[in-house]
Amino acid sequence: MSATISPLRSLEVLSQHEVNRLRDTSKAGLHDLLRRCSLAVLSSGSMTDDSLVLMETYHDFDIEVIQQDRGIRLKVTNAPAEAFVDGKMIRGIREHLSSVLRDIIYVYNEIQHHQRFDLTTGEGTTNAVFHILRKAGTLxxxxxxxxxxxxxxxxxxxxxxxxxxxxxxxxxxxxxxxxxxxxxxxxxxxxxxxxxxxxxxxxxxxxxxxxxxxxxxxxxxxxxxxxxxxxxxxxxxxxxxxxxxxxxxxxxxxxxxxxxxxxxxxxxxxxxxxxxxxxxxxxxxxxxxxxxxxxxxxxxxxxxxxxxxxxxxxxxxxxxxxxxxxxxxxxxxxxxxxxxxxxxxxxxxxxxxxxxxxxxxxxxxxxxxxxxxxxxxxxxxxxxxxxxxxxxxxxxxxxxxxxxxxxxxxxxxxxxxxxxxxxxxxxxxxxxxxxxxxxxxxxxxxxxxx
Missing domain, CATH: 3.40.50.450 (Rossmann fold)
Structure with a gap:
């Protein structure tokens, strides 16, 4: 199945730089990470625990972040059909997909590439864990x-x-x-x-x-x-x-x-x-x-x-x-x-x-x-x-x-x-x-x- 959706309970606005990073298919880009995590979410209920088999089964699956004036949209192509009902993505899966996007963006921008988090120290690492959970609304x-x-x-x-x-x-x-x-x-x-x-x-x-x-x-x-x-x-x-x-x-x-x-x-x-x-x-x-x-x-x-x-x-x-x-x-x-x-x-x-x-x-x-x-x-x-x-x-x-x-x-x-x-x-x-x-x-x- 293919569809274009809006994120739920998550990021609704991204900068052009963030969108470009999510589209970047180079080793330094975030596209591969987004694609792998998104496919896993869309395959909820799959009877395999082998990530290589999953990627090979849906080798033509892709996800693209589209920047629009009113916010972002997610375009998924050749996704597992089980993630949809009558052509519409199941709401829970849509929420999970949005959570994946939120956490990938937040960790990359605010944790891994921000000087306030020193991940080489115990205090810095615990602080990072706290902020990721707080951003997700878990605390x-x-x-x-x-x-x-x-x-x-x-x-x-x-x-x-x-x-x-x-x-x-x-x-x-x-x-x-x-x-x-x-x-x-x-x-x-x-x-x-x-x-x-x-x-x-x-x-x-x-x-x-x-x-x-x-x-x-x-x-x-x-x-x-x-x-x-x-x-x-x-x-x-x-x-x-x-x-x-x-x-x-x-x-x-x-x-x-x-x-x-x-x-x-x-x-x-x-x-x-x-x-x-x-x-x-x-x-x-x-x-x-x-x-x-x-x-x-x-x-x-x-x-x-x-x-x-x-x-x-x-x-x-x-x-x-x-x-x-x-x-x-x-x-x-x-x-x-x-x-x-x-x-x-x-x-x-x-x-x-x-x-x-x-x-x-x-x-x-x-x-x-x-x-x-x-x-x-x-x-x-x-x-x-x-x-x-x-x-x-x-x-x-x-x-x-x-x-x-x-x-x-x-x-x-x-x-x-x-x-x-x-x-x-x-x-x-x-x-x-x-x-x-x-x-x-x-x-x-x-x-x-x-």
Whole structure:
């Protein structure tokens, strides 16, 4: 399908310079970024998590920004037909497309090319994350804490998906909002459950936040329930946005992407500066997911020490208990922040070390050079393990990672022998349980343990 539309709830006026940057197809231009992110949004519901396949399937897709005296228009050509009904673009998809345009323009103009943001410092990076979220309208100071960040895989079983809906439903009944990576599976289920519960509670302004980034959005296109979409510039700022926005975190079964998120979170919470931080964390899934969390727990304890168990609670097959525990935890967060006069809408108190902020480019050299040994502070080991899992995610689903594997073969990871054995068992269990790709897709490992 082809159409020309006006942006919704987003930028309505651009300068000629901004329009030219969005049209520029050179390496320095923004057209390729806009095209890739826009195609992902228009392909919402697609049964592929391979960005190369998506781009090849719609190789003739294009999007152009047209400058007019009364504002801008977006011209899409050869877009997926599923994004339209009777020739008109679905309103939710149109909103998401507008959010993509807003964030690309804002990050390029005001973050990456503005001297007030020093992205080489922790303060500058956190400030950038704050301003991107504020520009998107995500920060709402007038609301009490109530955002539950839900992490988990996009490749999960039907039983696991139904369980995420049940948890979301009971969270919604307790007037809690949902924030996820915005894709399918464990990112969609909690939103769907909360949406029904909010309707029962007559909550008309329920929030279903989706936070993505350009490298992952094609594999995890925004699901239709997302009513606030933010596209962060990279995975590190995406992860920081989750932990700064969220008042509690629920982790469902997943694969390496979920393991990356867990290591990021626990590495931050284990930092000495965060010893008194109030942030409830629950690992949960149906009864047949118990082994998944047992393996995760064993790996975490071996790599990060017994003290890591104090940072999370595992609740199996009990959505009501998950929701009750999370509601109580968020009430404690509210009291803590009120006592310390902290903001409800953004966790400024949290210390995020530079190891968790520096952008990691998963090249073959960078992956081979990761320090995967226990002779270092636990939060530094967590940061390096997080980078390893991030590289595997890139090799599984991100366009640049897929191309690197295609050209140079699997990434090589070097680790001390026992840690390597534990890592091999964990990754092997993900493969055996079908958590590396969408159901029905064959998984070819993008890594090799050396």
């Amino acid at each position: 709402k100071p007038g609301r009490d804490p109530g955002i539950v960040v839900c992490w988990g895989g996009h490749s999960i079983t039907r039983e696991e998906y139904d369980y995420t809906k049940d948890v979301g439903y009971h969270l919604g009944l307790r007037e809690l909002d949902i924030c996820t990576g915005c894709g399918p599976g464990a990112m969609k289920g909690p939103m769907k459950g909360a949406n029904l519960a909010h309707a029962k509670q007559r909550i008309g302004d329920g929030r279903y936040l989706g936070i993505s980034e350009p490298g992952i959005i094609a594999a995890e296109a925004p699901n239709p329930l997302v009513n606030e979409l933010v596209v962060m510039p990279d995975i590190e700022k995406r992860l920081e946005a989750f932990v700064r926005l969220g008042h509690g975190i629920v982790v469902f079964p997943g694969g390496v992407g979920t393991a990356e998120e867990i290591l990021y979170l626990l590495g931050i919470l284990l930092h000495p500066d965060n010893h008194d931080m109030k942030l409830p964390v629950i690992f949960t899934g149906p009864a047949n997911s118990a082994e998944y969390f047992q393996r995760i727990d064993e790996f975490l304890v071996y790599t990060l020490g017994e003290a890591v168990r104090s940072k999370y609670r595992i609740i199996v097959d009990d959505p009501v208990e998950v929701a009750r525990t999370m509601r109580q935890g968020i009430d404690s967060v509210t009291e803590f922040r009120r006592a310390h006069q902290d903001a409800f809408h953004f966790n400024w108190r949290l210390t995020v070390a530079r190891d968790f902020q520096d952008t990691f480019e998963p090249t073959h050299t960078a992956m081979a050079g990761l320090a995967l040994h226990r002779n270092q502070p636990v939060h530094e080991l967590a940061a390096n393990l997080r980078r390893a899992f991030s590289g595997i995610v890139a090799g599984n689903v991100k366009e640049h990672g897929l191309r690197a594997i295609e050209a140079h073969g699997p990434f090589q990871l070097h680790a001390e022998s026992e840690l390597m054995r534990r890592l091999d068992e964990l990754l092997g269990s993900f493969v055996a349980q079908g958590r590396m790709k969408l159901p029905g897709q064959e998984y070819v490992p993008c890594y090799r343990l050396v």
